[in-house]
Amino acid sequence: MRSLQLLAIQYAYENVRFWRNSIAAFFTVALPILMMMILCLLFGSQQTVVEGQPVYWSTFYVPSLSAMAVIGACFTNIAMEVSISRDRGLLKRYRGTPLPVSILVCAKLVHAVVLGFLLVICLIGVGVWVFDASVNGIQLSLFVVALILGSITFCALGLAVAALIPNAEASPAIVQAVVLPLLFISDVFLPMDNAPAWLQWIASVFPVRHFALILQSTFHPILASDIRVSIHLFVMAAWFAIGLVVAIRYFRWEPRR
């Protein structure tokens, strides 16, 4: 009971802190929605006819930008926030109080996962009502499983990168340098079908592409050209394990001196 109460308090605090930090909140929340709107305005009205039914390309952008939103809410958000809190001495301050570490970390994770889910719901809403995206073929339970696995994987990787980042000044540069190129080569903004094989191979090593593909293929069957669900799930689970081990092994309460 006491733990749940503490978790609720700490979660509420994470929420307040997040929304009051308007610049960070803008990037995490507005950027994926804006990106989806731009891409849909440019290409969303093109269509493919499947069994006599037109499917608009916006149907591709909803799950793709969902992947970007979850990565922003979980990976980017946690990596930056933890490294900045550590540099400012906030983590050390927590360690001096009776608040258990598990609750401190869980509150951050719950906040990130809930935020990611809310963003995905927004993206689906905007995609369906504004850009005629189709949700007829969604495999809801598999889509949700993929979202949950993706969320915790990118949370774990966020914690791992935070552990490896030397100081808060370096964190935006490091985090963006990791995220942006991967988003571009991972079927998020454009399909990679015509990309060179070596580039596809590189993208396949990292979890972003697998996450994007599994969201796409469970969102609509037309996008499931590459439906090897078990491989996607396996690679993501492997990255989750790597993230978890690195985060636990290299976690620091204080900045490196």
Place this chain on the structure above:
Amino acid sequence: MESSYAIEVKGLRKSYGDFEAVKGIDLRVNSGEIFALLGPNGAGKTTTIEILEGFLTPNAGSVRVLGYDPAKHERVYKERIGIVLQETEVEEFLSVEESIRLVRSYYQNPLPLDDVLAVTGLTDLRRVRPRKLSGGQKRRLDVAMGLAGNPDLLFLDEPTTGFDPQARRDAWDMLRNLRELGKTVLLTSHYMDEVEHIASRAAVMIDGKIVLEGTPQDLAHEAEPTISFRATANLNLPNGLEAEFHEGDSQYLISSSDLVKTLYVLTSWAIENNVSLEDLSITRRSLDDAFVELTQRAENGQER
């Protein structure tokens, strides 16, 4: 079994690589007293206090704080202590009151919010975000957050470093309020006057060792006043007056534990013998000078 001391330390040692920051110290702090660890920068004060808080693990020695081993990070221990670190920022997106409320919620029996605000003088600033607080006000917020859980023992690492004189006096008033609450306080400082104003006992730490321990009056005694004047060399000073003579500027230095008597002896002798004591002045040795002398004494093994 809890010992009668709030803090009991024996033979404590801590090294960083080849550098030994704490070289075997003993320390005993009674419940309810304000104990100051005094010393220059780099003396090992922060290392010592962070071992007691549980942030650092010692290389040797035994440490008991309120009967607990701080290195175990037990939650029951954290419930009973409050920590004010030397350099930490506060959450910039929470107001003073929200920060204190958040910390209070971590403890089973926190101090009432209004009491925390009153003791630290933050009542009028409760709705303010840290960005708009002065350095002294931010430090008071640090203390408020250390105090919020109603701890039996409060650690304060250099609570007033960098303050202007008025802010320091305000902070001292606040620390006296803590004494009235019956808290045990361990603080570090490099200001002698701070210790004189608020501590009931103090230890002087130099180069990883405790060189002197006692009441502030005992310590103040170490900083004896010095009479200085300029005159020709080879003066035949009256009996009982011992002077150091510096040839470069023809200056005599006489330290005295009884200033009035020494001055009387010196000046009446000067008038009788028609000796001119140019630039006659009295200075209290700075604590730094006292530290240097204490260090030398410690190195020469002539410690009292």
